[in-house]
Amino acid sequence: xxxxxxxxxxxxxxxxxxxxxxxxxxxxxxxxxxxxxxxxxxxxxxxxxxxxxxxxxxxxxxxxxxxxxxxxxxxxxxxxxxxxxxxxxxxxxxxxxxxxxxxxxxxxxxxxxxxxxxxxxxxxxxxxxxxxxxxxxxxxxxxxxxxxxxxxxxxxxxxxxxxxxxxxxxxxxxxxxxxxxxxxxxxxxxxxxxxxxxxxxxxxxxxxxxxxxxxxxxxxxxxxxxxxxxxxxxxxxxxxxxxxxxxxxxxxxxxxxxxxxxxxxxxxxxxxxxxxxxxxxxxxxxxxxxxxxxxxxxxxxxxxxxxxxxxxxxxxxxxxxxxxxxxxxxxxxxxxxxxxxxxxx
Numbered sequence: 511x512x513x514x515x516x517x518x519x520x521x522x523x524x525x526x527x528x529x530x531x532x533x534x535x536x537x538x539x540x541x542x543x544x545x546x547x548x549x550x551x552x553x554x555x556x557x558x559x560x561x562x563x564x565x566x567x568x569x570x571x572x573x574x575x576x577x578x579x580x581x582x583x584x585x586x587x588x589x590x591x592x593x594x595x596x597x598x599x600x601x602x603x604x605x606x607x608x609x610x611x612x613x614x615x616x617x618x619x620x621x622x623x624x625x626x627x628x629x630x631x632x633x634x635x636x637x638x639x640x641x642x643x644x645x646x647x648x649x650x651x652x653x654x655x656x657x658x659x660x661x662x663x664x665x666x667x668x669x670x671x672x673x674x675x676x677x678x679x680x681x682x683x684x685x686x687x688x689x690x691x692x693x694x695x696x697x698x699x700x701x702x703x704x705x706x707x708x709x710x711x712x713x714x715x716x717x718x719x720x721x722x723x724x725x726x727x728x729x730x731x732x733x734x735x736x737x738x739x740x741x742x743x744x745x746x747x748x749x750x751x752x753x754x755x756x757x758x759x760x761x762x763x764x765x766x767x768x769x770x771x772x773x774x775x776x777x778x779x780x781x782x783x784x785x786x787x788x789x790x791x792x793x794x795x796x797x798x799x800x801x802x803x804x805x806x807x808x809x810x811x812x813x814x815x816x817x818x819x820x821x822x823x824x825x826x827x828x829x830x831x832x833x834x835x836x837x838x839x840x841x842x843x844x845x846x847x848x849x850x851x852x853x854x855x
Contacts, residue, residue, distance in 0.1 A: 511614075511617050511618055512601060512617045512620060513542070514539075514540035514541055514542040514543045514614070515542035515543070515599075516599050516600045516601055517540055517543040517544070517599050517600075517601045517602070517603055518543065518544040518545075518546055518597035518598060518599040518601070518602050518603070518666065519536050519540060519543050519544065519545050519546065519602075519603045519604075519605070520546050520548055520590065520593035520594055520597060520602055520603070520604045520605075521533070521536075521545065521546065521547045521548070521549075521560075521593070521605060521606075521607050522548045522549070522586065522589035522590045522593050522604060522605075522606065522607065523548075523549065523582075523585070523586070523589055523606050523607040523608070524549060524550065524553070524607060525547070525549050525553040525554060525555055525558070525607060526607065526608060528607075528608050528761045528762075529547075529558060529607045529608070530557065530558060531610050531761065532605070532607055532608070532609060532610055533545060533558055533559055533560065534610075535610035535611045535612070536611055537559070539611045539612070539613060539614050540603070540611070540614060543599070543603075544561045544562070544597065544598060544599050545559070545560045545561050545562075546560065546561065546562045546563070546564065546593050546596055546597060547560045547562070547563045547564070547593075547607075548563075548564040548566065548589040548590065548592050548593030548596075549563070549564070549565065549566065549589065549607070550565065550566055550567075550568040550589075551565045551566065551567060551568065552565075552568075553565070562596055564589075564592050564593055564596055566588050566589055566592055567588075568585070569584050569585060569588060569677070570585075571584075571585060572680045572681045572683075572684035572685065573681075573684065573685065573702070574684040574685065574701065574702050574703040575700050575701055575702060575703075576700040576702065577700060580684075581683075581684040581703060581707065582707070583678050583683070583684070583707040583710055583711075584677045584678055584680065586659065586707065586711075587673060587675060587677055587678075587711070588677070590604055590673045591670075591673040591674060591675075594666065594669045594670050594673055595670070597666050597669075599666065600665065600666060601663065601664065601665060601666060602662075602663070602664065602665075602666045602669040603661070603662070603663045604661065604662045604663075604669060605660070605661040605662075605758065606660060606661070606760070606762075608760060608761050608762040609660070609661060609758050609759065609760050609761065610758065610759050610761060611757065611758055612753070612757035612758060612759060613757045614757075615755070615757060616638055616663065616750055616755065616756045616757065617663075619638060619748055619750060619755070620635070620636075620638060620663070620748070621635075622748075623636060623748055623782055623786070623787075625782070625786040625787035625790070626745050626786055627741060627745045627785055627786055629741075630721065630738075630741045630742045630745040630746070631745055631746065632671065632715060632716065632719045632721070632742070632746050633664065633665070633668035633671060633672070633746055634665055634667060634668055635664060635665050635668060636664070636746060636747055636748045637662050637663065637664035637668055637669070637672060637746065637747050637748070638662065638663040638664065638747070638748045638750060638756065639657055639658045639659075639660075639661070639662050639747050639748070639749055639750070639756075640658050640660055640661055640749070640750060640751070640752045640756040640758065641658065641749050641750065641751050641752055641756075641768070641772045641773055641774050641775065642658055642660060642752040642766050642768060642772065643656070643658050643660075643708070643772065644656065644657050644658040644743070644747075644749050644772060644773045645708075645771055645772065645773070646770075646771060646772065646773045646777065647736045647739055647740055648770075648771070649731075650770070650771055651697065651771050652695065652729060652731040653706070653709075653728065653771070654709070654725070654730070654731065654735050654736060654739035655708075655709045655712045655713050655716075655725065655735075655739045655742070655743075656706060656708045656709055656712070656739075657708060657712055657743055657747055657749075658708065659707060659708050659711060660758075660760065661756065661758050671715070671719070672711075672715055673711075674718075675711065675714040675715060675718060676714065678705075678710050682704070683703065683704050683705065683710065684702065684703050684704075685702045685703070686702065686703060686704030686727060687701065687702045687703070687704070687727075688702055690704075690727070692729065693729050695729075696729055701728075703728065704727045704728065705727065705728050706728050709725075709728055712742070712743075713725050716738075716742055721738070721742060723735065723738050740781065740785070741785055743773075744778065744781040744782065744784075744785045744786065745785060745786060747778075748778065749773050749774070749775060749777070749778040750775055751768075751774055751775045752766060752768065754775075755775055776796060776799075776800040779792055779796065780792065
């Protein structure tokens with residue numbers, strides 16, 4: 511397994527009261543790693559134990575929703591890229607400043623999926639990402655080119671290539687739909703942005719590396735785009751399930767909803783066989799564990815078992831109360847006799 515002395519950890523973003531927990535978790539799990547904080551000028555970093563710090567000019571954020579929420583896309587690009595530039599180790603782990611690392615088991619997956627389709631290969635090695643929020647191409651959201659940007663691990667050279675992209679033109683990007691009409695199927699009617707942050711990053715990485723296509727906005731959706739999106743994602747990343755396999759916790763969003771719009775590790779395994787290595791054997795245990803029919807049967811079994819157990823629980827509680835009552839009926843006169851004798855004496 512990769513040793514922590516080979517890793518630079520880039521903590522990017524605004525400093526908050528939880529950032530000290532981020533650093534403590536890194537020191538515990540990756541004790542010999544190089545810790546680099548990449549944040550904004552004027553940030554309070556007293557008490558934080560790091561190896562390097564990069565103070566960036568805060569380029570600000572732009573409103574991208576009707577409720578006033580702001581887009582931090584360019585902030586993320588600036589802080590991450592400048593952090594990676596200052597890394598000196600072979601590998602880079604990038605994570606937000608409000609996340610903690612739980613264990614290092616993700617490292618064992620790094621070299622497990624070497625096969626690639628060279629037509630869609632961007633990086634020398636795959637970059638590990640989490641399934642939150644790596645969106646699948648199914649029509650529920652119609653959301654393509656959306657690999658998660660929460661946490662990433664890869665070769666320093668590949669991470670440099672991932673984040674060495676132009677900043678989004680603003681406010682044009684974040685407020686695109688102020689002046690453009692949306693399709694009817696949009697499920698984010700309050701979004702003004704042209705692209706989700708993840709999409710902007712990934713489509714610019716692809717185009718900078720010679721994979722060209724027309725993707726007008728985050729709602730663009732066609733068979734051709736689905737094909738490019740799937741092949742590019744499944745040939746450049748390893749997607750691990752949040753917390754279970756890629757063991758990090760986002761302290762800002764501790765209750766993460768994982769639904770059927772995400773790409774899970776098993777989905778990645780199936781896609782790896784489809785797009786990268788047709789001879790890859792998916793373990794039978796994984797296939798059975800992820801079989802929809804079996805999963806549905808198990809779910810039904812649990813539900814009905816729970817229903818059956820309810821009357822038994824009532825019976826057990828009743829028997830327990832009867833036994834307890836009987837015990838104290840017997841104990842009471844004995845206590846009276848014993849305590850009476852003590853008083854007489």
